[in-house]
Amino acid sequence: xEIVLAIAIMALGAVVLGASLxxxxxxxxxxxxxxxxxxxxILPQTQCGQCGYPGCKPYAEAIAKGEEINKCPPGGAEGVQxxxxxxxxxxxxxxxxxxxxxxxxxxxxxxxxxxxCIQACPVDAIVGAAKQMHTIVAQLCTxxxxxxxxxxxxxxxxxxxxxxxDNWKWKYPVVEIKPESAAASMKEAA
Amino acid sequence: xxxxxxxxxxxxxxxxxxxxxxxxxxxxxxxxSRLVVPLHQSIGGTPRPVVQVGDKVLKGQLIxxxxxxxxxxxxxxxxxxVIAVDMQVQPHPSGLDAMSVVIEPDGQDQWIDRQPFxxxxxxxxxxxxxxxxxGVVGLGGAVFPTHGKLTPSKTVPMEELVIxxxxxxxxxxxxxxxxRERAEEVVRGVxxxxxxxxxxxxxxxxxxxxxxxxxxxxAAVQAIGEDFEVVPVPTLYPAGGAKQLIRVLTGxxxxxxxxxxxxxxxxxxxxxxxxxxxxxxxxxxxxxxxxTVTGNVHTPxxxxxxxxxxxxELLDLAQPNPDTDGIIMGGPMMGFLVPERSxxxxxxxxxxxxxxxxxxxxxxxxxPCIRCGSCAxxxxxxxxxxxxxxxxxxxxFGKTQEYHIFxxxxxxxxSFVCPxxxxxxxxxxFAKSEIWAREREKNAADGAKTRFEFKQFREEREKAEKAEKxxxxxxxxxAKKAAEAAAAAASENxxxxxxxxxxxxxxxxxxxxxxxxxKMATIQAAMERAKAQRAAAQPKNTETLxxxxxxxIDDIEAxxxxxxxSVPPAESGEKTE
Numbered sequence: 001x002e003i004v005l006a007i008a009i010m011a012l013g014a015v016v017l018g019a020s021l022x023x024x025x026x027x028x029x030x031x032x033x034x035x036x037x038x039x040x041x042i043l044p045q046t047q048c049g050q051c052g053y054p055g056c057k058p059y060a061e062a063i064a065k066g067e068e069i070n071k072c073p074p075g076g077a078e079g080v081q082x083x084x085x086x087x088x089x090x091x092x093x094x095x096x097x098x099x100x101x102x103x104x105x106x107x108x109x110x111x112x113x114x115x116x117c118i119q120a121c122p123v124d125a126i127v128g129a130a131k132q133m134h135t136i137v138a139q140l141c142t143x144x145x146x147x148x149x150x151x152x153x154x155x156x157x158x159x160x161x162x163x164x165x166d167n168w169k170w171k172y173p174v175v176e177i178k179p180e181s182a183a184a185s186m187k188e189a190a
Numbered sequence: 191x192x193x194x195x196x197x198x199x200x201x202x203x204x205x206x207x208x209x210x211x212x213x214x215x216x217x218x219x220x221x222x223s224r225l226v227v228p229l230h231q232s233i234g235g236t237p238r239p240v241v242q243v244g245d246k247v248l249k250g251q252l253i254x255x256x257x258x259x260x261x262x263x264x265x266x267x268x269x270x271x272v273i274a275v276d277m278q279v280q281p282h283p284s285g286l287d288a289m290s291v292v293i294e295p296d297g298q299d300q301w302i303d304r305q306p307f308x309x310x311x312x313x314x315x316x317x318x319x320x321x322x323x324x325g326v327v328g329l330g331g332a333v334f335p336t337h338g339k340l341t342p343s344k345t346v347p348m349e350e351l352v353i354x355x356x357x358x359x360x361x362x363x364x365x366x367x368x369x370r371e372r373a374e375e376v377v378r379g380v381x382x383x384x385x386x387x388x389x390x391x392x393x394x395x396x397x398x399x400x401x402x403x404x405x406x407x408x409a410a411v412q413a414i415g416e417d418f419e420v421v422p423v424p425t426l427y428p429a430g431g432a433k434q435l436i437r438v439l440t441g442x443x444x445x446x447x448x449x450x451x452x453x454x455x456x457x458x459x460x461x462x463x464x465x466x467x468x469x470x471x472x473x474x475x476x477x478x479x480x481x482t483v484t485g486n487v488h489t490p491x492x493x494x495x496x497x498x499x500x501x502x503e504l505l506d507l508a509q510p511n512p513d514t515d516g517i518i519m520g521g522p523m524m525g526f527l528v529p530e531r532s533x534x535x536x537x538x539x540x541x542x543x544x545x546x547x548x549x550x551x552x553x554x555x556x557x558p559c560i561r562c563g564s565c566a567x568x569x570x571x572x573x574x575x576x577x578x579x580x581x582x583x584x585x586x587f588g589k590t591q592e593y594h595i596f597x598x599x600x601x602x603x604x605s606f607v608c609p610x611x612x613x614x615x616x617x618x619x620f621a622k623s624e625i626w627a628r629e630r631e632k633n634a635a636d637g638a639k640t641r642f643e644f645k646q647f648r649e650e651r652e653k654a655e656k657a658e659k660x661x662x663x664x665x666x667x668x669a670k671k672a673a674e675a676a677a678a679a680a681s682e683n684x685x686x687x688x689x690x691x692x693x694x695x696x697x698x699x700x701x702x703x704x705x706x707x708x709k710m711a712t713i714q715a716a717m718e719r720a721k722a723q724r725a726a727a728q729p730k731n732t733e734t735l736x737x738x739x740x741x742x743i744d745d746i747e748a749x750x751x752x753x754x755x756s757v758p759p760a761e762s763g764e765k766t767e
Contacts (some may be wrong), residue, residue: 040639043635044631044635045635045636045638045639045642046638047638047642055642056639056642122642122645123638123641123642123645124641124644124645125641140637140638140641142634142638163284163286164286164288165230165280165282165284165286165288167627167630168282168284168286168623169620169623169624169627170283170616170619170620170622170623171620172585172620173613173616173617173620174583
């Protein structure tokens with residue numbers, strides 16, 4: 001008799017706990033993958049596709065599924081570092097060369113108004129209409145370079161963002177020891 | 191008049207070095223050879239230039255229009271010709287350039303038509319706007335547009351108005367001299383601020399190393415009959431920081447991320463009050479300011495200087511010693527070496543110190559932090575500079591914010607006391623500008639993301655709309671076809687069967703026929719039109735010919751006929767072979 005009672009109590013407990021877990025999984029269901037959103041927040045949102053994915057979100061999804069974290073050149077080495085911190089993976093050198101931040105500039109003399117770049121721009125940063133001159137809204141340009149290949153007259157060029165008083169930054173006060181000089185001093189010591 | 195004063199934590203007592211430059215009265219600096227007036231001289235939006243190269247301007251004429259509410263207008267400091275509106279090197283630690291108006295003075299120094307502003311009968315909004323148009327900004331160093339600080343809080347009643355004449359930074363004496371010589375106008379300016387803010391009391395805080403200034407101010411307050419209190423405060427750097435002075439005079443501690451107005455206190459510099467009075471009572475916008483020229487010079491003194499005067503020309507007035515190797519703008523604690531000696535004096539320039547190695551010996555190399563805690567004891571904001579230093583150095587900016595790096599006023603007390611001579615403030619400035627840059631990047635990335643998502647959404651929507659349209663057209667086509675088929679079947683039926691069964695179908699076939707006929711007619715009409723157009727497009731230059739031309743053509747035609755008639759035999763001959 002006792003053993004039956006014990007089994008019954010355990011079974012009852014299992015049912016109650018199972019029901020509450022089931023309820024919680026419905027009630028507190030998380031929409032989407034929170035990890036993907038966290039990764040996406042680190043990615044620079046240039047939507048340039050240099051990682052091989054059509055936009056930052058797809059790359060974030062791929063990283064969450066195990067893709068390498070060093071395929072985002074606009075994010076730079078720092079982006080890789082932050083992704084590595086978030087995901088607990090090893091920091092890898094960037095899979096491409098890191099460029100300074102740039103924006104696209106249309107040579108308005110050469111532009112023929114074909115609208116191809118407008119269609120290519122992922123962030124709607126180009127204004128213009130068919131057979132009308134186009135121009136790029138500098139504040140909105142992410143420097144993704146996607147407008148360069150479609151241009152039939154090659155009137156778009158990339159220019160690094162100039163330093164102004166408004167975006168100037170104080171320099172790091174620590175003088176960094178360069179590897180070459182370190183190597184040289186090592187040689188001298190030897 | 192005994193007043194209970196409060197204390198702020200920390201602070202340092204660097205050698206004040208103020209006596210050198212108070213011996214001589216204020217001198218008016220001569221008009222320089224050219225004036226470079228930067229447009230962005232205050233916190234907030236960059237004013238838009240409203241003059242062009244070649245324009246003649248008068249002293250006090252508007253040259254930069256305020257951009258937005260937190261922004262102040264910029265005026266021509268003297269009469270002359272605009273010779274450039276372009277990028278010029280700024281008195282800024284970066285050494286970068288910014289939009290400036292370059293004026294070649296004509297030597298007349300001719301004012302615009304100056305009209306006093308009747309502020310007693312004007313609405314407070316009008317007074318604030320007038321001060322904005324006059325370019326009145328905080329001359330204590332932060333250059334925050336003054337009109338932006340003159341709106342009383344709606345919820346908190348205004349308790350105290352604090353007027354800052356502490357001038358705690360070593361070497362600087364421009365506010366001291368201003369109060370000694372122009373106390374009455376300062377007090378009248380304070381009166382304007384009092385009328386706008388309606389505080390319960392007005393406290394003028396002056397460090398006790400300036401007894402002459404305090405005496406002059408007291409006399410002026412009595413002469414005008416105001417009830418302002420002139421309070422000597424203990425000399426302790428940085429007693430002239432707004433939050434520190436408020437603390438000393440009122441005992442109120444302004445919490446982080448709150449404004450002093452939330453506690454019913456507002457603070458203005460004495461020089462700001464003076465310029466506000468000049469603007470209201472004399473119609474003079476801010477085109478000059480007092481600048482202390484001191485340091486490694488022969489005759490240190492205070493000058494009234496036009497905004498835009500090149501610093502080297504101003505320094506030359508005080509005869510710098512030959513070993514001068516740079517100019518510090520501001521004081522030794524918070525100032526910086528200007529990138530070029532020719533950069534202009536701006537509204538924020540309260541002091542120029544001629545730099546040499548005797549006065550400012552080069553700093554000994556930085557040593558490791560020994561965690562002595564001196565910086566934390568010296569910090570007037572009760573921060574922990576050593577913690578912020580480690581995290582700034584490690585570029586762990588999230589942590590620096592946890593230690594409230596944005597409450598740091600960069601007064602330099604921590605660097606001053608550090609036994610390891612660590613340039614702590616430089617680390618904090620670095621961390622702050624990195625955090626700001628990241629913030630900007632983050633905002634840009636968020637904007638790009640929403641724009642990208644919207645573009646995708648729009649493309650999807652357009653695709654869906656197109657598909658819908660196509661589907662509709664296809665459905666219409668199918669319906670038409672079905673109708674035609676039905677009609678055809680019906681007409682066949684009418685053909686085969688005699689009258690009774692065919693009757694209901696007959697109108698349909700008639701309708702279809704009519705439709706067809708109409709279609710045919712339109713096609714016909716279109717073809718006619720095309721033909722007519724073709725005909726119209728025939729060359730028409732042979733219609734109006736002169737007699738001579740007609741004769742030429744006839745001759746040519748005749749020759750061609752002759753040639754044609756002669757050729758065939760030969761041709762036939764060839765063919766036969």
